[in-house]
Amino acid sequence: MNDTIRIVVVGSGYVGLVAAVCFAEMGHSVVCVDNDQQKVDALRGGNCLIHENYLPELLERYRNSRVRFTSDLAEATREAEAIFIAVGTPQSGSGIADLSYVEAVASEIARSLTTYTVIVEKSTVPVYTNEWIRKVMERNGVSQNLFDIVSNPEFLREGTAVRDFLHPDRIVVGTDSERAAMVLSKIYEPLTDGSYYKQPDAIDGFCTSHKPPPLLLTSTKSAEIIKHASNAFLALKISFINAVSNLCEAANADVEQVAQGMGMDSRIGPRFLRPGIGYGGSCFPKDVAAFRCVAEQLGVDFALLSEVETINASQKTRFLDKVRSALWTLRGKKLGVLGLAFKGGTDDIRESPAIELIQMLITEGCSIQAFDPAAMARAEQVLLSGPNLQYMQDAYEAAKDVDALLILTDWAEFSHLDLQRINRLMRYPIVVDGRNLYDPNLMLENGISYFSVGRPTKH
Numbered sequence: 001m002n003d004t005i006r007i008v009v010v011g012s013g014y015v016g017l018v019a020a021v022c023f024a025e026m027g028h029s030v031v032c033v034d035n036d037q038q039k040v041d042a043l044r045g046g047n048c049l050i051h052e053n054y055l056p057e058l059l060e061r062y063r064n065s066r067v068r069f070t071s072d073l074a075e076a077t078r079e080a081e082a083i084f085i086a087v088g089t090p091q092s093g094s095g096i097a098d099l100s101y102v103e104a105v106a107s108e109i110a111r112s113l114t115t116y117t118v119i120v121e122k123s124t125v126p127v128y129t130n131e132w133i134r135k136v137m138e139r140n141g142v143s144q145n146l147f148d149i150v151s152n153p154e155f156l157r158e159g160t161a162v163r164d165f166l167h168p169d170r171i172v173v174g175t176d177s178e179r180a181a182m183v184l185s186k187i188y189e190p191l192t193d194g195s196y197y198k199q200p201d202a203i204d205g206f207c208t209s210h211k212p213p214p215l216l217l218t219s220t221k222s223a224e225i226i227k228h229a230s231n232a233f234l235a236l237k238i239s240f241i242n243a244v245s246n247l248c249e250a251a252n253a254d255v256e257q258v259a260q261g262m263g264m265d266s267r268i269g270p271r272f273l274r275p276g277i278g279y280g281g282s283c284f285p286k287d288v289a290a291f292r293c294v295a296e297q298l299g300v301d302f303a304l305l306s307e308v309e310t311i312n313a314s315q316k317t318r319f320l321d322k323v324r325s326a327l328w329t330l331r332g333k334k335l336g337v338l339g340l341a342f343k344g345g346t347d348d349i350r351e352s353p354a355i356e357l358i359q360m361l362i363t364e365g366c367s368i369q370a371f372d373p374a375a376m377a378r379a380e381q382v383l384l385s386g387p388n389l390q391y392m393q394d395a396y397e398a399a400k401d402v403d404a405l406l407i408l409t410d411w412a413e414f415s416h417l418d419l420q421r422i423n424r425l426m427r428y429p430i431v432v433d434g435r436n437l438y439d440p441n442l443m444l445e446n447g448i449s450y451f452s453v454g455r456p457t458k459h
């Protein structure tokens, strides 16, 4: 039997809420704090507000027992053995992370702390944040032996967040205190000793190899850098393959074959080598910019990161040019758009290349019929429907009477459409696919002119 630790999680966004219910699933007693009372009420009522596999089930399982929701951080702090800060660190104008929410939470914790508590950075933060939190504690008169600071970054992906939390590749615990390292080791013990995976109702317990994840102990600063460096490296991999895809287009080669050949080298690996319209989401764009700023502030030349960003931005304009060259002119054209979310499996449209492309196409004088299986409600909040933009019931409605159909998000359901039906519905059978979801030969067999990324065009 593992020990039950009293945990507070501050913030109930993707990271905070997933961490809260997963810690409960691991047997701990959790208080999840958010200063938005409406959110707190919704969560108490079992409405989890975000689209994420297993989250509703876990919320339902624990909301009246091991997880409690409150807006009272001071009261929660007094009970806690460990407090995980999982509030937003949005991007400010210059690209640097805005840490004002982290600072506000740290100040409030400082005012309420009465017994030894481990303060854990769970949000993605720049290196040295731990030292700032320490300063906030000291400025508020908190004695040094009442707290320690740990950086325990989260590597979960939207759409598979619960699974990623409970089946991580690794758990990173960065701290300069042995006492704090012990507390974190206890918290993650159900995963690291493998006992969680043996439970009959463990999430995905029987679908995986059950290999317990390693817990990597590092210094606090190293852990802070691990998170930024990991995300920047993954973004770099995507920009790299996107640049290679442009080269393939110029040489009339096939980037899918090139990526396959590269990925078979175990030092490179096949993942994150999918070319497309550029990475989006609430993490990569923000984290690459923040990491670039960290390097600048520390006087380190990391121009490679600027290049990653440049390639990512130009991937969208290249796609726009591709649509233009497929259609000759854009003004007055009616286009079907499949996908609004920044990737398949989520309703999140933050920094979605699809949203940006729709805005560019409308500016060029196109009218759009869009469909997304989950993200239309969110999209409507930023892209109001009107004569130039309509939201449709399904992919086939989106294809009706259009001059071309664009695939902008890699939803699985977009990869097996009835192509004969699509062909019949469209004014002209032209598909411009920003996610390479189809075999170009299959499109050709179905009489569709097919333009994709980094592959020879078939029409």
Ligand code: UGA
Residues within 6 Å of the ligand: 124, 154, 155, 156, 157, 158, 159, 231, 234, 238, 271, 272, 273, 274, 275, 276, 277, 278, 279, 280, 281, 282, 283, 284, 287, 342, 343, 344
């Ligand atoms: C990303 C990381 O993958 C997580 O490890 C990390 O914890 C998270 O950010 C975070 O910092 O919180 P996420 O933003 O959910 O997770 O999305 P990804 O699945 O990584 O995709 C990011 C973007 O890259 C999407 O727009 C996706 O379409 C694009 N992508 C991904 C490609 O264009 N090609 C690929 O091969 C892979």
